[in-house]
Amino acid sequence: MIGLRPAFSTLLFLLLLTGGVYPLLTTTLGQWWFPWQANGSLIHEGSIIRGSALIGQSFTAAGYFHGRPSATADTSYNPLASGGSNLAVSNPELNAQIQARVAALRAANPQASSAVPVELATASASGLDNNLTPDAAAWQIPRVATARQLPVEQVAQLVAEYTHRPLARFLGQPVVNIVELNLALDALQGHRAK
Template identity: 95%
Template sequence: MIGLRPAFSTMLFLLLLTGGVYPLLTTALGQWWFPWQANGSLIHKDNVIRGSALIGQSFTAAGYFHGRPSATADTPYNPLASGGSNLAASNPELDAQIQARVAALRAANPQASSAVPVELATASASGLDNNLTPGAAAWQIPAWRRLASFPLNRSRNWLQNIRTGRWRAFLGNRW
């Protein structure tokens, strides 16, 4: 009996610390230092939430860049159903999906001479990616430029200007 009191006291202390104090403290600090990010990096337009800067959206209309395909169930880019397709690389269904995506991308961009970038044909593990590599964006420039009536030299400069580099010079890919 004498050993139970310190054990229960320690358990109660750690429960309150890790289940109450720590979550409340990190939430308060997040709201104070990073309010936009702590609330999901939400994009507002006309006082209506249109989406999040962290979650990709389906752009299939002409004149838009096509993002990375979503692997979420039923509804594309659904954050509640986040996750990969769980199809093995040897699965014929995955191969058929990728071939269909490549055919659709080729039809939308017949001027592109190089191979379709991998990230435009394959979904990510989360199925919610919001960014493209510069190579995937550059591959789509001929079709986009034709529909948007944008000069080629200006579109290449535009692509160069909107690129994001490595965070703090060591995290992320070097584009």
């Protein structure tokens, strides 16, 4: 019994440290130093939560920029089913999905003369990606401008405004947060697109 005392003391100490002190400390520091990130990077419109800056949403109307296809099962952009499709590049099913997406994108964007950007035809690893490259967003500008009856230059300026650039080039590439961009389009016109 005496030999078990140090083991139980160590167990109790580690249980309190890892199950109590550490979570409280990290939660407190996170709320103090990074409150927006610690609370899910939520995007508010007044008192209403419109989404998260970290999770994509399904935008299908012509007046919205469309994000990457979602690979989540059953429901598009389902955060509970996050994950890729696990289809290999050599899988004919993946190739068929990509070809169908390219055809749908071409039909929805008849003004686009260049090739469909790869990220608009392929799902991300998480299936919930909220960012596109500026080129993929720019490819959709004519459709969005036409649907919203806005000048192409004004929509292009909005894309440039919502392009997030890393502090240094080696830290990543510029990205456009589609959720923020679409909400800005709605705010610009004072209503949601159809």
